[in-house]
Amino acid sequence: MGELATEKHVRYILSVEKRKDNFESVVMEHLRINGAYWGLTALDLLGKLDTVDVDEVVSWLMSCLHESGGFGGNVGHDPHILYTLSAVQVLALFDKLDVIDVDKVTNYIVSLQNEDGSFSGDMWGEVDTRFSYIAICCLSILHRLEKIDVEKAVKYILSCKNMDGGFGCTPGGESHAGQIFCCVGALAITGSLDLVDKDLLGWWLCERQVKSGGLNGRPEKLPDVCYSWWVLSSLTMIDRVHWISKEKLIKFIIDCQDTENGGISDRPDDAVDVFHTFFGVAGLSLLEYPGLKPIDPAYALPVDVVNRIFFTK
Amino acid sequence: MHGRPRKALKPEDEAASSAKAEKLRSLQAQFLANHHNHIYSKEALELSAKLLEINPECYTAWNYRKLAVQHVLSNSDSDPHSIFNDELKLVESALRKNFKSYGAWHHRKWVLSKGHSSIDNEMRLLNGFQKADPRNFHAWNHRRFVAGLMERSEEDELKYTEEVIGANFSNYSAWHNRSVLLSNLLKRKAEGYFPKEKVLEEEFQHVHNAIFTDPDDQSGWFYHLWLIDQTVKNDAPLLVSSWPSHGSNITLIGDNGLRGCGLSLLNGTLSDTGALPIILYFNQAVKGINSSSVAIKSELLKEELVWKPLSMNNSNTAQVWVVYLNLGNMELQQSKTYSVEINVGHSSGILSANGNHYGDPSQISFEVFVETTCTKPTEGQVGKRTTWDDTNFQKIDHFQELDSIATANQNHHIPKSSDWCIEQIVKEITNFRDLLSEYDCKIGKLTLARLLTALDMLSSPLDGKKSNTEEVLQLYIDLMKLDPTHPVYYKDEHSLILLKQITSTRDSLLPYCYYHKDATETFTGHVCLRLQNLSLSRMGSIENLLWVQMLDLSHNELQSIEGLEAMQLLSCLNLSHNKFGSLTALGPLRSLKSLKVLNISYNELGSHSIDTRRYLCSSPVAHTEEFTWDRIEILTGSFNAANFWEAFLIFGSLALTELNITGNAVADENFRSFLVKVLPTLKWLDEEELS
Ligand SMILES: [Zn+2]
Secondary structure (H helix, E strand, O other): OOOOOHHHHHHHHHHHHHOOOOHHHHHOHHHHHHHHHHHHHHHHHOOOHHHOOHHHHHHHHHOOEOOOOOEEOOOOOOEOHHHHHHHHHHHHHOOOHHHOOHHHHHHHHHOOEOOOOOEEOOOOOOEOHHHHHHHHHHHHHOOOHHHOOHHHHHHHHHOOEOOOOOEOOOOOOOOOHHHHHHHHHHHHHOOOHHHOOHHHHHHHHHOOEOOOOOEOOOOOOOOOOHHHHHHHHHHHHOOOHHHOOHHHHHHHHHHOEOOOOOOEEOOOOEOEEHHHHHHHHHHHHHOOOOOOOOEOOOOOOEHHHHHHHHHOO | OOOOEOOOOOHHHHHHHHHHHHHHHHHHHHHHHHHHOOOOOHHHHHHHHHHHHHOOOOHHHHHHHHHHHHHHHHHOOOOHHHHHHHHHHHHHHHHHHOOOOHHHHHHHHHHHHOOOOOOHHHHHHHHHHHHHOOOOHHHHHHHHHHHHHHOOOHHHHHHHHHHHHHHOOOOHHHHHHHHHHHHHHHHOOOOOOOOHHHHHHHHHHHHHHHHHHOOOOHHHHHHHHHHHHHHHOOOOOOEEEEEOOOOOEEEEEEOHHHOOOOEEEOOEEEEOOOEEEEEEEEEEEEEOOOOOOEEEEEOOOOOOOOOEEOOOOOOOOEEEEEEEEEOOOOOOOOOOEEEEEEEEOOOOOOEEOOOOEOOOOEEEEEEEEEEEOOOOOOOOOOOOOOOOOHHHEEEOOOOOOOOOOOOHHHOOOOOOOOHHHHHHHHHHHHHHHHHHHHOOOHHHHHHHHHHHHHHHHHOOHHHOOOOOHHHHHHHHHHHHHHOOOOHHHHHHHHHHHHHHHHOOOHHHHHHHEEEEEOOOOOEEEEEEEEOOOOOOOOOOOHHHOOOOOEEEOOOOOOOOOOOHHHOOOOOEEEOOOOOOOOHHHHHHHHHOOOOOEEEOOOOOOOOOOOOOOOOOOOOHHHOOOOOOHHHHHHHHOOOOHHHHHHHHHHHOOOOOOEEEOOOOOOOOHHHHHHHHHHOOOOOEEOOEEOO
16 A cells, blocks of 8 residues: 655645636635635644744635624635634634634624524525534634524434434435534534434444445445545544444545645546545544544544643633 | 546646636636625626636625625616526526536525525426436435425425336435435325335335345435334333332341441442432433432432433433432431332323333332441452452352342333234345345345344243344354455444343343452452453443443453443443543443442553544533533643543542553553542552552
8 A cells, every 4th residue: 555645745735825827726716715724734634734824824814804703715705604614723723713803703603593593604594504513613613602502503403314314404405424524523512412323324424435445425426535534524423433444445545645746636546636635634634544643523623723722721 | 626537737728727717717806896896787797697607606606696686676676587587597507517506506595585486497497407417415405495385295206206216226315305205294194194004014115126126236225224213113212221120129238327338239339428329221312300200209218319311411311310319327227128119200201302202101119128237348448459360250150039130031111012013024034034045245134133133122022932133143243254344333233232142131141140259269249240251342231231330341342331321330340451442432430430440451542543432422622521620730730631631531530449551552650640649539550559
């Protein structure tokens, strides 16, 4: 088996930030904050966060902050809960949460909770359990979880539980590994994992591993590196990760590396991107691959960052 | 980026990409300028449409379109119908570009909820999209939304899933939607969907077509499992077992009239506080256990009792509830028998997490006998340490009449299952045996194992039928070889079945029960349950082990003891030579107030960078525990809180007298000195007597 091409991935991630001339990077411009979170967290896991100019990143982040307390995906774009979490996560990485007005950001998130406990993504009312996770994760990092109705939020997530033990976007929606990560993560952070049917969901999740060792996101779909994170983190949170073959999955992720130019792709020999690079590295971290910082399965941040948030006075 | 081949672009393609990028960049810049200046002219709208057709993921542009619609509607007497229609058209072409764009789908939903557009077109559009990609979950979500708007019946939608499955059974999305629709129809007993027996029989037939055609295709697997669950499940919570069990006699041994001194039970020390636990073990998590839903009649009852849920979570539900009768400062008469009568669920109030009422009012009566003893309990005497060598144990030939050992067949709360239910499971067993005779497949074996287990659960052990555990154990052994990707899943199941078998009767349990003698060859009188060296990877059947005070689980492959918190009588526990990977895995021990002796030597504590129990243990990161800074600061001084919080949480709430933690990476000198501080009761650490 090959090894993780750490140096090349670091170089790749740093180069993506600067690259703005190809079509793909322009298409992704509206979610640059997500990109920053993926890239920077991957760098931290690889032990190379110190190569980044913190002040530059923070001042750019702050230029995405709106009066409402929400962050847009890039300068000039509308605020949305998706980008607010990424911004808060990046600030947590740098231990710079003190640059934001915590109450203001909190109010933005609190304002998005609906009567039934669900969360809208922004003022236009799209509802999705992804947003429940984001709200809960973000407020927990800010030590403001008590500002929302947690009981109702949990109840709404449970209303999205399916016959296979998984969760969908809204009640009746099909289970999907990404959605399961969000719902299990939200339940983990709110101390509610007793409400998850761990054996049933664990079986569904471990059956996502296909012959090549990779994981798919739903039955009878192709494997994809990003599910290394979503399936694995869910399995980790419910303590069922030993139900899959770790060695085979490590091999699959390693096989998805571009060993020449760095970066990780969805499947072997596909084009790399920063999204899959992060999820590949994060997956390897959960698999205890040597040389990587450990990542927290619920907050999707390095464990030392999460511990700093909760165990520093 | 998904499914794009990794290859360097040719120079001419590179140039084209660069030109496209330039064009898109300028479109985005112009659009953002219009957006920020609130310009909603025809040209500006066209520009945003063009942008969305190229990049449907640009969410700000969808927001702009909504603002523009509101603006145009408020400023003119334009026709809302045509305005909204334009939006629907734009969404349609954006979706043709990117079928998975959240923003586009939501824009469509937003437009339709305004109620100015015809929804007749939606089903046609969806049918086209869903033919092209039958698994697209956005389309399925939209379909559910539109069906709701149109008030299309669930029966019609169920027919649609039938059509889709008929065309190709390998469609998990359709099976999923079927389970959603059918649940609703069954729940409200819709015409044609009652009684559920008939419906379920048809569904079994239906899913057989999928599974038996291609047993390796997962599409029908989970639906089939769901049908089994629908067949056997009992919504109403039931009491599975209790300690003391019904009809048992408890002997309490003490001196000085029990007052203020140790209270012994089964010849073992129960607790220094003289508190007698009553444990109720349900088949699922329940809430509403209190002195009115559970009535206790006894002379021993002197004060209002507060039931405690044994759970690591924030919810007020738990599968196991405990209450302590405080006998420590009560004037008990020697050689007298006190009777206790507990009525569970005779008045309402006990509910499952889903709100189902407790279904089986039951009574537990037991007797407590107080006996004097002239010898002091040996426990705690200087110079003695609990050892777990084979020479310390002596086999038990037969249980004493008075031994309060309750096994599965003595628990009288077995629900009566319907004949239909048993017949249906038997039918399925036949079907899967037939499948396996033709094709040796994993789902066939796994389902057969599950069906046989379900059948054993349904049949009363009193009716004398032979259980299927031997065959089930063999099936799981076969599966470990057949499906090497998930061996531990099958091993875990194997462990659970093995434990079920061991704890099923007093006879099956006897070979695992021993008397314990201490280092000086004196019998302490402890009955020890020795489940060591059984290749157990998972603990189970705890409902049958509530009586255990000394438990040896050493030399297994355990990495968690989930559920052990129910064993409230446990005072000595040996977990050495297992696979415990983190201190948080010991979380259940925090509820065991009687625990004195713990051997956790030779495990993997401190060897793992990822803690898989972090969110299953009560902790500040899960908001199930406040961190008490003052105490840890006093205790730790130089210790880093982030590194010691788990140890602080676990050991800080125990009152151990003996702890063995050697053979773990975590147990360095620094850690040992922390343990001595956090466990002031400790007399022995790693076989060394503390001074
Ligand atoms: Zn992917």
